[in-house]
Amino acid sequence: MAGPVDRTAEAALWRRWRSAAAGQMPEPAEPDALTLAAWAEDRLSEADAGGVEEWLAGHPEFWPDLAAARQAAQAPYMPGTEKAIAQASALIAGGGEVLPFRRPAAARPRSWRVAVAWAGMAASLVVTSLVGFNLGMDTYNGIVASAPAAGVQDLLDPPVGLFNGLEEDATI
Amino acid sequence: MAQDTDLAALSRGDKGAWDAFVRRYAGLVMSAVRAVARDGVDVEDLVQEVFVRLCKDEFRLLKTYDPSRAGLSTWLTIVARSTARDVLRRRQLPVTPIEAVPEAQLATAPVQTERLRLPEGLLSPRQKLVLSMLYDRDMEVAEIATALGVDPQTVRSTHHKAMLKLRTHFATEENKP
Numbered sequence: 001m002a003g004p005v006d007r008t009a010e011a012a013l014w015r016r017w018r019s020a021a022a023g024q025m026p027e028p029a030e031p032d033a034l035t036l037a038a039w040a041e042d043r044l045s046e047a048d049a050g051g052v053e054e055w056l057a058g059h060p061e062f063w064p065d066l067a068a069a070r071q072a073a074q075a076p077y078m079p080g081t082e083k084a085i086a087q088a089s090a091l092i093a094g095g096g097e098v099l100p101f102r103r104p105a106a107a108r109p110r111s112w113r114v115a116v117a118w119a120g121m122a123a124s125l126v127v128t129s130l131v132g133f134n135l136g137m138d139t140y141n142g143i144v145a146s147a148p149a150a151g152v153q154d155l156l157d158p159p160v161g162l163f164n165g166l167e168e169d170a171t172i
Numbered sequence: 173m174a175q176d177t178d179l180a181a182l183s184r185g186d187k188g189a190w191d192a193f194v195r196r197y198a199g200l201v202m203s204a205v206r207a208v209a210r211d212g213v214d215v216e217d218l219v220q221e222v223f224v225r226l227c228k229d230e231f232r233l234l235k236t237y238d239p240s241r242a243g244l245s246t247w248l249t250i251v252a253r254s255t256a257r258d259v260l261r262r263r264q265l266p267v268t269p270i271e272a273v274p275e276a277q278l279a280t281a282p283v284q285t286e287r288l289r290l291p292e293g294l295l296s297p298r299q300k301l302v303l304s305m306l307y308d309r310d311m312e313v314a315e316i317a318t319a320l321g322v323d324p325q326t327v328r329s330t331h332h333k334a335m336l337k338l339r340t341h342f343a344t345e346e347n348k349p
Contacts, residue, residue, distance in 0.1 A: 011307040017295070018304075024232025033250045039244035042321065053297035061257070067247040067319040068207060072200060084216045087224035088194040094187050098227045122288070123331045146285040 009037045028055040036062070177244060183231050194223065203310060204252035213260065221259045222252045234278055274310035299334035302327055 031039070033053050038044050039052040056062060093099050176195065181189035198219065205218040226234045237247055295303070305311045305319065317324040 010294060010335055013304045013335065013342065014307045016342065017338055024230035032236070033247055033254065034236060034238060034241050035245040036250050040246055040321070041242050043242060050297040053301045057297065057300040060304065060309050062179060062254075063305065063319050064207070064308075065250050065253045067321075068204060068253065069246045070321050072204070072245045072249040073243050075200070075203075075245075077196075078203060080195075080202050080219065082204060083218045085194055085198045087216065089191045091223055091227055092185060092187050092190040098185065098230070127228045 031055060033074070036066060037069060040066045041073065052116075179234075179237065179239070183235050185227075185231065190227070197244075197304055200245055200248060201252045204249045205256040207251050208256040218256045218259060219252075222255045225251070225255050274308075294337055299337075301332055302330045303334055306331060308342065 028051055035044070035052060039049055042049075044052065057065075091099055091123070177193055178186070178189045182193055201219050201222050202215060205222065206215050209215055209218055233251070237244065301320070302316060303317045306313075311319070313324045313327050316327045320327070
């Protein structure tokens with residue numbers, strides 16, 4: 001095949017064709033899984049295979065599927081896990097009815113974003129409480145440290161003598 | 173393969189046929205979805221999604237399978253991988269890391285409007301496919317040969333013929349008055 005320089009020129013030629021072809025040719029219809037499987041096994045007519053290849057050229061995400069499908073036909077039997085088998089078997093009840101699939105709560109992947117959100121809320125509550133407590137303490141200490149006016153002192157502490165006369169030996 | 177599977181009983185929802193089908197093909201489905209899934213994804217979960225899709229709406233998808241057109245393993249592999257990709261896309265989980273995507277696919281092509289009338293059938297579908305794999309996906313000849321199930325020499329020959337057609341066509345267009 002061509003060397004690196006030639007390959008670049010060839011790539012440019014291909015893209016030029018593709019750019020010119022876009023819009024001139026109708027988008028081919030997506031083939032169903034059975035048609036793709038038939039193509040993978042070379043069981044389509046030339047015309048039908050052409051239609052599939054036309055579509056595949058615009059859908060590269062399906063190319064590995066077809067390579068894997070071709071290999072699967074020759075691959076040796078591989079058992080599935082017991083869990084996968086049990087889950088899938090449980091989809092059909094004894095009477096043949098299809099049971100709705102409920103993903104087990106434990107198996108549901110919990111979003112890390114939810115955990116982070118809850119942790120953030122808890123942390124903000126703690127921080128707010130601490131900041132509020134510290135502000136209150138600072139305010140109290142500041143007021144006590146300075147020479148309080150009599151009125152302010154009364155607000156902070158109970159009046160002197162409030163409880164006078166309430167001792168046991170008070171005169172009755 | 174399909175001969176071991178009672179498709180008629182399966183489509184009727186026969187429990188025994190379904191269990192036998194699951195036991196026979198769960199491993200194949202698992203291999204298929206594992207190749208599509210990435211780290212952090214529950215493969216067994218994806219397997220279950222595939223079997224759900226197969227029996228949904230009274231086995232609508234399973235009833236479309238025709239053994240005269242393709243093997244059951246081949247068809248199931250395509251269905252499994254396609255279902256897994258759809259599920260992962262819905263969950264918006266990364267399937268392919270960006271580093272794995274060829275740069276050619278990431279780069280935005282400059283807007284070029286070329287007023288060129290291309291003759292119909294200039295390139296065959298197979299030629300277009302090979303060129304797309306080579307230049308859009310940066311695949312090697314051996315990879316393309318495996319993907320298409322052909323000999324590497326066939327890929328080279330297809331490429332050569334396609335490039336010859338393109339060079340001739342564009343040279344002709346450029347020489348027109």
